[in-house]
Amino acid sequence: MVEERQANPQPSSSICPPDKIIFDEERGEYICTETGEVIEERIIDQGPEWRAFTPEEKEKRSRVGGPLNQTIHDMGISTVIDWKDKDAMGRSLDPKRRLEVLRWRKWQIRARIQSSIDRNLAQAMNELERIGNLLNLSKAVKDEAALIYRKAVEKGLVRGRSIESVVAASIYAACRRMKMARTLDEIAQFTKANRKEVARCYRLILRELDIDVPVSDPKDYVTRIGNLLGLSGATMRTAADIIEKAKNMGLTAGKDPAGLAAAAIYIAALLNDERRTQKEIAQVAGVTEVTVRNRYKELTQELKIQIPSQ
DNA sequence: AAGACGAAAGTGGTTGA
DNA sequence: TCAACAACTTTCGTCTT
Numbered sequence: 001m002v003e004e005r006q007a008n009p010q011p012s013s014s015i016c017p018p019d020k021i022i023f024d025e026e027r028g029e030y031i032c033t034e035t036g037e038v039i040e041e042r043i044i045d046q047g048p049e050w051r052a053f054t055p056e057e058k059e060k061r062s063r064v065g066g067p068l069n070q071t072i073h074d075m076g077i078s079t080v081i082d083w084k085d086k087d088a089m090g091r092s093l094d095p096k097r098r099l100e101v102l103r104w105r106k107w108q109i110r111a112r113i114q115s116s117i118d119r120n121l122a123q124a125m126n127e128l129e130r131i132g133n134l135l136n137l138s139k140a141v142k143d144e145a146a147l148i149y150r151k152a153v154e155k156g157l158v159r160g161r162s163i164e165s166v167v168a169a170s171i172y173a174a175c176r177r178m179k180m181a182r183t184l185d186e187i188a189q190f191t192k193a194n195r196k197e198v199a200r201c202y203r204l205i206l207r208e209l210d211i212d213v214p215v216s217d218p219k220d221y222v223t224r225i226g227n228l229l230g231l232s233g234a235t236m237r238t239a240a241d242i243i244e245k246a247k248n249m250g251l252t253a254g255k256d257p258a259g260l261a262a263a264a265i266y267i268a269a270l271l272n273d274e275r276r277t278q279k280e281i282a283q284v285a286g287v288t289e290v291t292v293r294n295r296y297k298e299l300t301q302e303l304k305i306q307i308p309s310q
Numbered sequence: 311a312a313g314a315c316g317a318a319a320g321t322g323g324t325t326g327a
Numbered sequence: 328t329c330a331a332c333a334a335c336t337t338t339c340g341t342c343t344t
Binding site: 277279 | 312313314315322323
């Protein structure tokens with residue numbers, strides 16, 4: 001949970017001790033766990049309010065010069081070094097001079113490739129920041145996603161795919177690696193690309209970059225769902241226990257982790273007298289009531305959990 | 311009236327020929 | 328590439344609180 005609270009540097013409060021301040025990621029507020037005081041609300045997304053999908057569009061919408069392009073020495077209007085080994089007067093170059101020209105050419109080509117990668121990255125980072133903020137992701141996750149994306153660009157995986165979908169896939173991979181439970185749907189929701197495309201990119205990234213991703217664990221969803229429903233730590237622990245037991249009995253294979261977590265939460269909430277409706281839980285877990293019910297039935301049956309009747 | 315339950319039909323993704 | 332398949336969703340009727 002700690003990493004979820006690092007989205008922004010913590011503001012200070014005259015009343016609350018710093019260690020009691022937590023970031024409520026759903027509301028975008030800092031709140032004090034002692035007094036309930038809202039310390040800072042409406043955390044501002046500092047990205048541009050416009051979106052650009054192509055370099056041309058970006059050029060048009062941007063109201064200031066691109067900061068990144070300024071750093072490229074020639075600003076895109078570079079001298080082209082001819083391939084001929086002649087000087088301006090048409091004389092052949094002496095061997096020493098030829099080597100020098102050769103070296104220039106090499107650097108020029110490198111610089112060109114470099115700048116195209118940079119342009120791509122600049123745009124991608126824009127997207128990443130936007131989607132990351134919409135998903136309330138912490139800086140650590142966004143950084144991880146950026147790293148993955150950069151590798152993908154360097155491997156040429158973005159060619160022929162939309163930057164957006166590769167960014168989305170990178171974010172998903174980063175979330176999985178950092179154990180931040182986010183479904184593919186949640187991420188794809190904020191992109192023009194559909195879920196299928198993002199999934200394809202994701203698989204490609206995993207394969208090409210050999211990133212190892214731990215199998216997604218229902219327990220990761222427990223904390224998230226629990227927080228969204230405002231459940232106590234004890235309840236979440238109970239839910240985690242239930243999932244642990246279920247895993248040992250082999251009940252979790254092939255099941256949607258979100259659904260499993262939802263059912264575990266439902267049971268745990270009942271056991272700990274913090275009853276939530278199936279509907280509520282299903283909603284925040286991103287599954288249907290029916291799935292919650294099915295998992296619920298399986299779990300209570302197989303684990304022989306007695307639900308105290310009201 | 312709202313929530314829980316379950317049956318039946320439909321959907322999208324995976325797997326194996 | 329196609330069909331079979333398992334998991335999940337949608338929909339809807341019934342029962343319970």
